[in-house]
Amino acid sequence: TLFRSRLQQPTEKVVADTKELVSSTVTGAKDAVSSTVTGAKDAMTTRVTGVVDAAKGAVQGSVDITKAVVTSSVNTVMSSRVGQLMTSGVDTVLGKSEEFVDHYLPMTEEELAQLAASVEGFEVATLHQQIGRA
Numbered sequence: 001t002l003f004r005s006r007l008q009q010p011t012e013k014v015v016a017d018t019k020e021l022v023s024s025t026v027t028g029a030k031d032a033v034s035s036t037v038t039g040a041k042d043a044m045t046t047r048v049t050g051v052v053d054a055a056k057g058a059v060q061g062s063v064d065i066t067k068a069v070v071t072s073s074v075n076t077v078m079s080s081r082v083g084q085l086m087t088s089g090v091d092t093v094l095g096k097s098e099e100f101v102d103h104y105l106p107m108t109e110e111e112l113a114q115l116a117a118s119v120e121g122f123e124v125a126t127l128h129q130q131i132g133r134a
Contacts, residue, residue, distance in 0.1 A: 077083045107115070 078087065
């Protein structure tokens, strides 16, 4: 019988066969668990991705609708008489603020360089030269 034939084998052979049997059983179980975990993970990833995509679509739809409403409202207001007066007033205020900035703030290095370049070629008379001409 099979049991008797096993008993007649050398101990090393029985131990080696037992190790191989245990190893293949553990490997098979490990592969089965790994496959199950991977399948569950893939299924969960697919579901989560679907939910996220649906949420993105809903949010994007809301953003697009809101954007269209705001754009339409702004265009309506800006094309009205009030909108035109408001635009004119803003232009006037910006123009005045630029004048104040130019008048009260010192020139930048770039502005000074442009001014210096524009007056090159003109000689500036010294005080002595100006008195001599008088």
